[in-house]
Amino acid sequence: MAAWFLVIIYLAFISLGIPDSLLGAAWPVMHPEIRASFESAGLLSMIVSAGTILSSLFSGTLIEKFGTGKVTLISCCLTAGALLGFSFAPSLLWLTILAIPLGLGGGAVDAGLNNYVASHYKAHHMSWLHCFWGIGATMGPIIMSYFIANHNSWREGYSQVAMLQFGLVIILFVTLPLWKRVAALQQSAAVPVQTGSSNNEFIQNNETRKIHPLHISGVKASLLAFLFYCGVESTIGLWGASYLVGARNVSAETAASWISLYYGGITVGRLITGFVTLKINNRVLILLGQLTALAGGLILLLPFPDAFTLIGFILIGLGLAPIYPGLLHETPARFGKENSAKLMGYQMAVAYTGSTLLPPIFGLIASQTGIGMFPTAALAFIFFMLFSSEKVNRILKQRAVAS
Template sequence: MATLFLIIIYLSFISLGLPDSLLGAAWPVIQADFGAPFGVAGVLSIIIAAGTIVSSLASGAVLKRLGTGQVTLISCFMTAAALLGFYFAPSIIWLMVLALPLGLGAGSVDAALNNYVATHYKAHHMSWLHCFWGVGATLGPIIMSGFIREHDLWRDGYLTVAVIQFALVVVLFITLPLWKRMEKVQSHAVKEGQGPQDKLYDAGSTEQPMRMKGVKITLMTFLFYCGAEATVGLWGSSFLVNAKDLSAAVAAQWVSMYYGGITVGRFITGFVTLKVSNRVLIRSGLLIALAGALLLILPLPTFYSLIGFMLIGFGFAPIYPCMLHATPERFGKEQTQKLMGYQMAVAYTGTTLLPPLLGWIAAQTTITILPFFVAIYIAVMLFGSERVNRIMKLRSLRSETASTNHSINA
């Protein structure tokens, strides 16, 4: 039963990744079909991100009321319905309307499953969970390209992904009692002290999450991580074409190696977490990604740029899942539902704001600034991560001292 349950969770995260890359793959055809301005794709992306941020912020209260199983079911139904709406949409205005429930559904399921896995499973499951997101994000453009390659049938691409999403909705509906049963079993295990987390915070703490020391720095790290990941993905090809004189086709292939580095890296990280702590993996990943950015900055032969992109992707691989999984350990299980929603909201804010910021600055200057900005983002993340580690260490020492004093007085 436990294995079946994990398969359902992983499938749900594949479904989260599937729609994420569809718009970019289909936009050249959608734009021509509707005669829309090129920049409308950015508007659609912002609407999706806005819905995601709103649902992420509300996820703590919604999860407490409905539970992970129902939230995942409702969210997947919303995304499936929105994707089906894209198939029927008669105009760009309708795509804008449908982009909102698409974002709302994505944010809810993202926060719900991240919270559930961080609370009830070991770190390697979080890494593999996000590896499956990469599988979905990779399959989306493959499915779409199959329909638009010859006949520009972008609607059929959306219909196919919608059917896959609806199939998952059926699976989630049938297995809803399993979610409830597993939640009861695993909640009981955590109460009995058998859960996967060693908490530095008292599980019964009622302190406001934003007042807890280290939370704001952690949120800043999430913002810069997701902003950096999206920035490299969006502007990597442009950097290679304009700064390294590669063809667009070769540049696209090289950037795909960046995503490959993230996906493969997260698969490998799942095994490494069995022996290495989240803290060490986050630090190592940031240093590897920084080395990749430096390879792009230095005046080296063009081939080193490919190595640089691969290193950035491989370095980024453990950071996001390990930071998410560390949430209960850092701030206590009782605060994880709210904090997971806050982290998702800030992460999507970084994804929404930082890539356009670099694009605007590059338009005024040159795209060669890309690796410099990425290196700065990574340095900020490294500073924030190490600062939180120091806070956690001091808190642990105070807790041990208080426990020792209590034993002596007793």
């Protein structure tokens, strides 16, 4: 039952990834039709991000009160309704209003499913979960481009994705009783926490029981790791092509294809990581991923030929692949299972904050200093992520010795 139930969770994460890439694919034909300015897409993106951050912060409390199944069901209803509304929206004002439930629904689903998998499944399932998000994010532009090319309608693209989301809502409604049942089966049949980590076993001490989750030693450093992880992932995705064109004199078409290989490295890397976690624990994989990304950043920084620049982007993508799912899956083991629901929401909120704020901050810096600063910024973000993550490991070792 637990294995089949994973199919539903994977489907939910595909549906989470599809809307993330729809707006960018549709916007070139959307904004003239609704008479919105080109830069209005940034406003919509920020509203979605704000809703996602807000729902992530409160997701832990909601899950404790209503359970992961109900929160996921209601959140998918919100996203499906918002996407259907997008297909009928006559103006930017309506899109702005609909962006609120789209963000609120997405954040709660993300935090809820990550916590559920971290608490009840092994590490390789977390890697594959985020691989399926990549599949969804890849499907979004494909679906939208099909309806724009063959039906000359971005609205039909949104309505079709909304129908897929409503299909998931029906599946979630029918399987709602299974969430608690599967969780109980997993807890009765498994070790206390299935993290895939031999060095970060679940430590339930007085500190993790009695104080607010944010005050547990190591939590703040962990949050910084999430901030810089999503910051570097988004910064490379947003500004990588501009760097290739502006500083490396690569054609726009080639630059776009190289950035797609960067995302491909993340998606394929997570698929492979799922198998590797069967032999190597999360802590080692996270460190190896960070060192690989650091090596890729150094290649970008050094004055190598253009071919090496492509290798640098791919290495960063492959290096980033195991970090995010690995950090998420370690949450119950590092900070206590009783704290994981709230901490997962906090981590999601900080992660989305990093992806929302760090890329535009770099954009402001680049506007004053030049896009050539891109490798330096990427390398700095990767280093701060590595430093924060290793600080958590040091704190955990000290806690283990003290206990």
